Amino acid sequence: GDSVTQTEGPVTVSESESLIINCTYSATSIAYPNLFWYVRYPGEGLQLLLKVITAGQKGSSRGFEATYNKETTSFHLQKASVQESDSAVYYCALGDSNNRIFFGDGTQLVVKP
Amino acid sequence: EAAVTQSPRSKVAVTGGKVTLSCHQTNNHDYMYWYRQDTGHGLRLIHYSYVADSTEKGDIPDGYKASRPSQENFSLILELASLSQTAVYFCASSAGLANTGQLYFGEGSKLTVL
Numbered sequence: 001g002d003s004v005t006q007t008e009g010p011v012t013v014s015e016s017e018s019l020i021i022n023c024t025y026s027a028t029s030i031a032y033p034n035l036f037w038y039v040r041y042p043g044e045g046l047q048l049l050l051k052v053i054t055a056g057q058k059g060s061s062r063g064f065e066a067t068y069n070k071e072t073t074s075f076h077l078q079k080a081s082v083q084e085s086d087s088a089v090y091y092c093a094l095g096d097s098n099n100r101i102f103f104g105d106g107t108q109l110v111v112k113p
Numbered sequence: 114e115a116a117v118t119q120s121p122r123s124k125v126a127v128t129g130g131k132v133t134l135s136c137h138q139t140n141n142h143d144y145m146y147w148y149r150q151d152t153g154h155g156l157r158l159i160h161y162s163y164v165a166d167s168t169e170k171g172d173i174p175d176g177y178k179a180s181r182p183s184q185e186n187f188s189l190i191l192e193l194a195s196l197s198q199t200a201v202y203f204c205a206s207s208a209g210l211a212n213t214g215q216l217y218f219g220e221g222s223k224l225t226v227l
Contacts, residue, residue, distance in 0.1 A: 001172070004155075034214050046156075046203070046218045053214075091155060095214040099144055099163060099207065100171065105155040 002027050002102050006092045009108035015084055021077040021107045023066075023092035034095035035068055035075045038103070041088045049077075049090070062086075087111045116140045119204050119219035126226050132191040134222050136204030144207040145187040146171075146216065147179060149200040156203060162187055163209070194226045 006023040013019055027033045037049040037059075050059035055070040064079045075092060092104040117138045126132045138145065144163050148156035148171075158171030160179035168179040176198060178190040191198055201223050205216040 034210050036214070038216075045220050046216075048215050051215065053210075095210045097210075098169070099210050099214065100158055100161060101146070101205075101207070101214065101216055102158065102172075103148075103155040105153075 002029055002033065002094055002096045002100075004092050004094050004102055004104040006090075006104035007107045009089075009106070010110050011107055012110045012112060013082055014112045016081050019077075019079045019082045019086075019109070021090055021092075021109070023075045023077065023104060025073050025075065025092075025094045027073075027094060027096065030097040032070060033097075035066070036093040036095065036101070037064070037066055037075075037077050038091040038093055039088045040091070040106075046091070082109075082111050084111045084113050117204055117206055117217050117219040119202075119222045121222060122220065123223045124225070126191075126194045126224065128195060128226055130194050132194050132198075132224065132226075134189040134191075134202055134204075134224070136187045136189075136219060137185055138187075138204075138206040138217070139185065140206050140208075140217055141184070142206035142208050142217070143184070144209050145181065146205045146207070147177075147187065147189045148203045148205065149173070149198075150203060150221075151200050159189065159202075191224075194224075196226050199224060199226045 050061040052059040052068040146161040162181040204219040
């Protein structure tokens with residue numbers, strides 16, 4: 001079946017450092033699934049961070065970027081300079097042809113001041 | 114104002130008892146989903162629905178039933194609750210992948226089975 005694997009957390013970085021959270025996907029029901037990053041900030045609900053529905057395209061939001069790479073089946077999340085307010089749990093997700101959305105296990109990001 | 118609301122937000126149930134978790138959305142979305150999340154893990158899909166009076170199985174449907182009596186309402190039913198069903202349950206709605214597929218989540222229902 002379809003699945004997502006992402007960097008195991010927690011990931012700890014210092015403020016102003018760069019960040020990459022890896023995400024790879026396996027899609028059997030659809031050639032080019034929709035890909036998403038969701039985020040849960042402390043005390044808040046799960047919300048969409050960014051999405052890309054076309055292979056080869058890049059999505060961006062709040063300084064984060066992710067590029068849909070169909071060759072390596074990856075959708076890594078990157079940020080050039082993190083802030084303490086970026087501390088959260090990040091989830092990579094995949095949407096299949098039946099409109100089911102599959103999530104990775106989540107990566108907790110801790111940004112040290 | 115929250116567009117996806119779940120009730121109850123927290124519940125303690127006894128093993129073998131019946132539990133019903135309810136979800137109501139005001140997004141006018143066709144798709145609704147039930148996920149469970151165990152501590153330290155991601156969300157796993159239990160059931161979903163794309164139209165009233167119809168439900169589909171997700172990845173882990175065993176031990177759960179779902180009901181979609183209207184576009185706005187989607188319930189998750191545990192007929193015989195078990196210890197292993199202790200988790201946080203999330204409901205979500207979506208306009209479908211043809212419309213980006215973004216999920217809108219409720220705040221979660223914490224279920225403890227004793």
